Amino acid sequence: MPEDIGTIADSTQLTHILMHELIHYKRKDLWFNSLWILSIGLHWYNPFVWLSLRKMKVDQEVACDSSVLEALGEHEARSYGMTLLMLSRLFSRQFSPLINLSHFGDGKHEAKRRIMMIAKFKKDSYKLSAAAILFVLVLSSILLTNATDARKGTESAVAAQATNLGLDLYPIYNDSFRWFHSLGRALDFPKYAFKVPDYLPEGYRFENVLYYRNFTRPNDADLIDVASITFVANFGQKNEQTIEIKASKGNGNLLEHNQLRGAHFQRANETPKYRQEAVTISDVKGILFTDKRRYKQRPETGKSFYWQDGGVSYAIDYYSEHMSQDELAKMVQSFVFPQQVQHVRYDGEGNSFPLYDEEDLLAAKNVLGFKVKIPLELYGLQLSGSIMLRAGDQNTGYAFRQATDALWTTYSAPNDSSSYDINDTLLLYQSKDPLFNASELSLTRKLELGGVEITAYEDNNHVYFPSGTEVNFPYYLWKQDDVYYTAVFSGIDKQKYQEDSLNAIISTSGQ
Structure with missing residues (x-):
């Protein structure tokens, strides 16, 4: 264990870290990982192998989290989640060394999904999930892809959800945690x-x-x-x-x-x-x-x-x-x-802000100057967060620093989804001016949906979103009613699923 971790963490946090790592050892994860590394060496040219490796690692972490929580009990769930947050903050700092704790410190998105699981933890509720994860790992090693069930839902249901603004526009946050600009x-x-x-x-x-x-x-x-x-x-x-x-x-x-x-x-x-x-x-x-x-x-x-x-x-x-x-x-x-207060400014002028309800939505539309598309569901993916990104803000540290104001909405798979992997995500950006420079991306294909021309790209050089693997996320760029849209899919590798979501976005009316 790195010396800095032993210095920063208290005894409770060290117990959590060691328990997590011991679960990896007990599950023989490191041995299985070595087999995956061998498969990468043999099939380095196959993107499905890289994607399967990334998802396998995320599933390993979820399984280990659930095993640790089963041992600790519900009363320690919040404390364990705080340990995960501490490590996430530590690894995100520029001065932090490259620390390898069997993937204990994960990316922001994966950490968020794990924390959501921890927050909903009930003793004995994840034993079946751990078995299911093991089954998926074995199946993935054979097929080198992810089996998914047929999805349910219709465009009319999506459109009905899109007009319902009574629900929270940032549902992963509640009274236990919120941030404000x-x-x-x-x-x-x-x-x-x-x-x-x-x-x-x-x-x-x-x-x-x-x-x-x-x-x-x-x-x-x-x-x-x-x-x-x-x-x-x-x-x-x-x-x-x-x-x-x-x-x-x-x-x-x-x-x-x-x-x-x-x-x-x-x-x-x-x-x-x-x-x-x-x-x-x-x-x-x-x-x-x-x-x-x-x-x-x-x-x-x-x-x-x-x-x-x-x-x-x-x-x-x-x-x-x-x-x-x-x-x-x-x-x-x-x-x-x-x-x-008379001398300190607390107005957050020019800073990015989250959208929680209709008031924030109205503020975002005033900044952007156009009606926005913000459906609450896209073919099984649920709205998990909405942020009004301001160009040149002074309050967010996202790796992607856009040059124009944009609405950023995130759609994630629910924990009980039978159609999507737990890590599947859709990022949707809307802006008055182009957000991404197409000349820096690699063209993959062109398509037309609902009378709108869409161009698909890959970020082979990781210009916008640095990646820890060789998997390239598909970028879909289009212009509709003088608004520029960009959809980025993470983990959703089937083109039919991607096109269904794109078609739902295009058919959704602005509000």
């Missing part, structure tokens, strides 16, 4: 009253707001409800710096839930790897936590100032190398309720 939009979702800083050190600007709930004990005994605000300097650069403000209420606290940058919670029999001291900053009495751990990839010193005010616990997470004590004092002194 502006403080005003966050306040539209009821929560306890909390204060925010009206002073920021030079160079910092508001990035986003996160709402989330966390608990580690049965029956939500230590549940905390957290509002986290991130401020960023040098966004997107190697020297990017962040300050996080957290407000929380509940039976637990931020220290016990490992939510403080300056202190990683230790169990009773462990020696704390942080220093805490009672201090008074700008007439506010609190505790200053200082992380005593050191590791090569993060030389800065993590600190957290923690205090209580009006029944709400607050924390300022920062690195001492990035903010002086004088700046900390000014920030602490400036805390006011959102309606009283």
Whole structure:
């Protein structure tokens, strides 16, 4: 195990990681992987072999997650999910080394699907799924493709779903987790009253707001409800710096839930790897936590100032190398309720934002200047998320940085789908100007659906979406009613399934 992981993770997270890896060992996954590597060497020219390998690895992770959760029990499901999130954040950082934990740290999309499974976990509910996964692995090794059942549904059913805006436009998020591009939009979702800083050190600007709930004990005994605000300097650069403000209420606290940058919670029999001291900053009495751990990839010193005010616990997470004590004092002194802010901008102007309901949909249409297509279902694939991508935003770190505003909707296979693999995904982009440069893609074919000419490409050089395998996702580009559309399919390799989804999109009316 890499030294940095042992330093960053606490004892509970290390237990989760080791259990996950031991399940891989018990299942003999590494031995099976070596056979797959051999098949790749023999059939490197066959794209189905590469696709099968990618899907096999995802299925391995889901099976291991379910086995670990069966051993841990439902009360540890949330904690295990937080470990997965911690590793995902770590691997996504530019300073992180290339770490191989038998694929424990997966891509963002795969991690999202695994976390959804963890959130819905009930003991004994995944034993059949694990057996089914094993069956699929054996079948895949023989056929080198994925068997799927005939799909159900009609275009009229899709059209009916498309006009129903009563459902959430970002269904994978709920009251347990949401993110917002502006403080005003966050306040539209009821929560306890909390204060925010009206002073920021030079160079910092508001990035986003996160709402989330966390608990580690049965029956939500230590549940905390957290509002986290991130401020960023040098966004997107190697020297990017962040300050996080957290407000929380509940039976637990931020220290016990490992939510403080300056202190990683230790169990009773462990020696704390942080220093805490009672201090008074700008007439506010609190505790200053200082992380005593050191590791090569993060030389800065993590600190957290923690205090209580009006029944709400607050924390300022920062690195001492990035903010002086004088700046900390000014920030602490400036805390006011959102309606009283005068000096810090929280409007998120020009930043990307998620679509949760009709209000966000209207805002997106005002930005784009045209009616958008946002069906809730596309032939068995369900809408899982919608984001209004703003060109040049300062609050998202997606690998694809588009040059024009675009609506990005994601469609995923439901967990109980008999027609799609768990990792099958459709990405749909809509914009006023071309989003992708066709000259940088490789033409594969042309087709016509519903009187609309569509051109299919592959991103052989991975210009837009870097890939860890040689599988090239098909890109379908077309123009309809002066709007440019791009559909990218991941895992959905049958052209009939792709064309059915495309036809449904084309036939859907804008709204």
